[in-house]
Amino acid sequence: YNQITHNVMYCHATLSNYLHAxxxxxxxxxxxxxxxxxxxxxxxxxxxxxxGMSL
Structure with a gap:
């Protein structure tokens, strides 16, 4: 779960930087x-x- 969240944030930041540039x-x-x-x-x-864990 944490890796997915990290990847989504990284991709959004990369795309934002690309568009602004x-x-x-x-x-x-x-x-x-x-x-x-x-x-x-x-x-x-x-x-x-x-x-994101289960009991």
Missing amino acids: TTSSKIGGMLAYSQVYPATSNPKILFYHIN
Whole structure:
């Protein structure tokens, strides 16, 4: 999960830099946020959900 997020951010930054260097085009910002809705308020379960793990 963390590697995927890293790759997406890297590609977005690379594309943004390319567009700014070669054209007058504009590109919007990127948000990398994953909403988490655990079944309970148990902190252990929430931790696993946030980190993309399973129990």
